[in-house]
Amino acid sequence: MLALLTLILVGCKESSKPEKTDKEMEVKEPLGADNVAYQWSEMAILGTAHDTEKFNPRPTVTSRFLGLIFVSVFDAWSRYDAQAIPVYLKDVDRRPAGERTLENKEIAVSYAAYRALSEYYYTDEPMFADFMVELGLDPDNTSLDPNTPEGIGNLAAKAVIEARKGDGANQYAEEEGSDGVPYFDYTGYEPVNPVDESTDPNRWQPKYFSDGKGGRFAPSCLTPFWDKVEPVALKSGDQFRPGPPPKIGSEQLEKEVREVVELQANLTDYQKALVEFMRDGPQSVQQAGHWLHFAQEVSLRDNHTLDEDVKMFFYNQVVAMDAFIASWDSKMYYDFARPFALVHEYYSGQKIKAWGGVGKGMVEMDGSQWRPYSPDTFLCPPFPSYTSGHSTISGGCAEALRLWTGSDEFGYETELVAGALTEPNNLGDTITLKFPTFTETANMAGISRVLGGYHIQSDNIAGLELGKDVAREAWKFYEKHIGKE
Secondary structure (H helix, E strand, O other): OOOOOEEEEOOOOOOOOOOOOHHHEEEEOOOHHHOHHHHHHHHHHHHHHHHHHHHOOOHHHHHHHHHHHHHHHHHHHHOOOOOOOOOOOOOOOOOOHHHOOHHHHHHHHHHHHHHHHHHHOHHHHHHHHHHHHHOOOOOOOOOOOOOOHHHHHHHHHHHHHHHOOOOOOOOOOOOOOOOOOOOOOOOOOOOOOOOOOOOOOOEOOOOOEEOOOOOEEOOOOOOOOHHHOOOOOOOOOOOOOOOOOOOOOOHHHHHHHHHHHHHHHOOOHHHHHHHHHHHOOOOOOHHHHHHHHHHHHHHHHHOOOHHHHHHHHHHHHHHHHHHHHHHHHHHHHHOEOOHHHHHHHHHOOOEEEEEOOOOOOEEEEEHHHOOOOOOHHHOOOOOOOOOOHHHHHHHHHHHHHHHHHOOOEEEEEEEEEOOOOOOOOOOOOEEEEEEEEHHHHHHHHHHHHHHOOOOOHHHHHHHHHHHHHHHHHHHHHHHHHOOOO
16 A cells, blocks of 8 residues: 555654744655655666567667656646646646645546557556556556546646657657658658668668578667657757767777777776677667666665655656757757767778677777677667767766765775676676766766767767756756746
């Protein structure tokens, strides 16, 4: 059952001490992993992992799902807060002070989360319904009564879902020419370079992956229209577009490509573990989910209340969603090449030391055979490189957590075996990765993409800065919606 709000006095009144003030009263309610907002974030993580298994990695799509799920939760909760302003929920009055109980918040939040999760991660609807039952709630209650927490939760999710139809994501194949195919590329993007020929080495080129069955295929560009998606907090996807990446012929690009080759040739077990942790493996939750998990760690560390988690997850995931849109604006505008092609351009015909692939370790090879440190079935993200998505989302979400908590301190750590997600028959040491601050965590995420051979430093550095710009702009949006303006 959902928790009931209970007020308790802090300490005992003694004759020699003054009576306790209102500020010295505290609310006894579930904290950290026990609060309902946190528990729904766990459902969101599971839904994201299952989405990856069913539909392959699609970080842009799942970032939008997560962003809109937590907007729905926030909008429902806002009607039980004294100051908060919903984003999409309209014409639903703030509830009277006497109704702003923890139980009503939990009910409203749960119905909003359930309806939004069931819309976006629809194949997992039975799992979400089962969780509603565990909470003592009826998943079949479809009330839209704005005077009840059930109705407010349902209305909040409905408002978000309706508002975001036609937002450019093409979730419902609503864009012209989509022929009923969700997420169909309605922009008609075609890479300048076909997979077997480089006609402009500055531009992105598709690459062959193993299909895991002895054949190969070249994935097309993932959601090349994502720069057209309407942000939540930003004015537009190009609001903070960075300047251009370095081009072939420049000393900078030559230096940065050489750096990628040399870093890969000397990968340590620690660096391999970092690459793999940030890349994720089976049931990946992508970058937005990764930073949702980091936010969960903050909730556990600081014993968050429901109110705190509703607000933190809302801000964190709006930043992740908008950062993806901003990163894709840069990616599609510059259409810049990845190291997979750039190393071939610079080192073809030269002998270099590089990773030979699963089971081969570091070997000497012709530069034209160079590849990222990644499994054969997912060698390299299938879209242009500049800016790095990992760097943009990590820079943004790290800044968001720093701003929200008022401190850069993080203190999270995790343990994994080097090579387990890339070369399982050539395992390295067990490594403990430590993330002392949010900023350092973002930096580690960004450099992991250079170490892995997916990006050059320019992709990383510009991405980290772009993400911070998004977070700072979204902070103004956040403060407005919690009623601080």
